[in-house]
Amino acid sequence: MITAKARAVDGPDKSFRAAEIKRRDLDSHDVLIEIKYAGICHSDIHTAHGEWGPVNYPLVPGHEIAGVVTAVGPNVSKYKVNDRVGVGCMVGSCGECENCRNGEEQYCLKGNIPTYAGVDQYGEPTQGGYSTHIVVEEDFVLRIPDHIELDVAAPLLCAGITTYSPLKHWGAGPGKKVAVVGMGGLGHMAVKIAHAMGAEVTVLSQTLNKKEDGLRFGADHYYATNDPETFNKLAGHFDLIINTVSANIDINAYFSLLTLDGTLVIVGAPGEPLSVQVFALSSRRRSFAASMIGGIRQTQEMLDFCAQHDIVPEIEVISADQIDEAYERVLSSDVKYRFVIDISTM
Incomplete structure (x- = not known):
């Protein structure tokens, strides 16, 4: 031993x-x-x-x-x-x-x-x-x-593979509008990776405190979710939303930000059940999903991708x-x- x-x-x-x-x-x-x-x-x-x-x-x-x-x-x-x-x-x-x-x-x-x-x-x-x-x-x-x-x-x-895997699986890339909810350990990696994949990236954070960082990491836009006008302005806007926060947020409000056939993916695991309004999904054929990490092969792919794009x-x-x-x-x-x-x- x-x-x-x-x-x-x-x-x-x-x-x-x-x-x-x-x-x-x-x-x-x-x-x-x-x-x-x-x-x-x-x-x-x-x-x-x-x-x-x-x-x-x-x-x-x-x-x-x-x-x-x-x-x-x-x-x-x-x-x-x-x-x-x-x-x-x-x-x-x-x-x-x-x-x-x-x-x-x-x-x-x-x-x-x-x-x-x-x-x-x-x-x-x-x-x-x-x-x-x-x-x-x-x-x-x-x-x-x-x-x-x-x-x-x-x-x-x-943090790298937890965000890389859903971004890859749901096709983040050129022509796709991707929102990242939260700018913590997972969120800042999602911003960097989605940007490197070629997506148009928006950060949705409670406040604008980390806006300068978010834009520096590759975000194209940054909005505060404590401003109700954010949800009006961005309604029906995103192809993909990656939710990286562990808090029990109003998930239905974020569904409203998805376009037709858009998907919201949870990678931050809240400790309590979420209340989902089905109509918020069915009205635009939206999808609600969750993702874990990636497999070993994809994790190695992520490491090589980060090396190629100087992402750390x-x-x-x-x-x-x-x-x-x-x-x-x-x-x-x-x-x-x-x-x-x-x-x-x-």
Whole structure:
């Protein structure tokens, strides 16, 4: 067994503490990664706080992982020692169902194995990237392109793919009008990626506080949703809306902004049920959808796309002792735009 330093939480109201966790010995197709940076995702906070169901504590969150290969199993063919690699939101799947065979492991019919708060193929709880090392089967490891630095690469493994996947699936590109609801960790990546895809991009944020940033990231327009006139002016305007916020917003008001056959996609998961008025959809044959992350193949595609277009997230690097403070700041929207833990501070 391999011992790794980590930061763990023991309950929904507990602070993070220094811990040691065990990583399995390498199996034939396993890769040992020395983690250099780990992003903080809002999903980490929901899970650590027990807001998405029962949690097997102690918990080590983190599914935005960037590091370097330090050892490989005897049958590994995709990676070698010193390769720059990443790990995202899942570390396994059945590999046999139709979805897995089609490269959609995130939708594995038997359930994918999450990077943390799950159970691996050996029956052991998975622990995430707030740690110095992780062992992952090679098919769930991503190659980080050479000119993307590891600190900014980390958030691409969740925030990047969570926004890239629906933009690609619903055809964001030239001639398409795309709105991004929210300008946080997910939202600012959606703006950058949609712009690079060639879409006309509009940010819909509560206020105009981040307008300068939004335009700098590639948005063509920026509107405040606390102004009722925004919804009148933009009625029937967008082909695609990507909702990145976790709050329970008035979703029906946003349906009114879709054109004929337009689609609103949720990627930020609110904790409460949403009330949907069917007429708001049927009146323009609009669609309401949700999206998770992408499969491994698409995640690698996203990394290569970001490298090609010089897209990286805006980050603030913190030490391991600042995780609790970072969580509080995320909840109060006091981050531009993604916290990343320097794992050397473990």
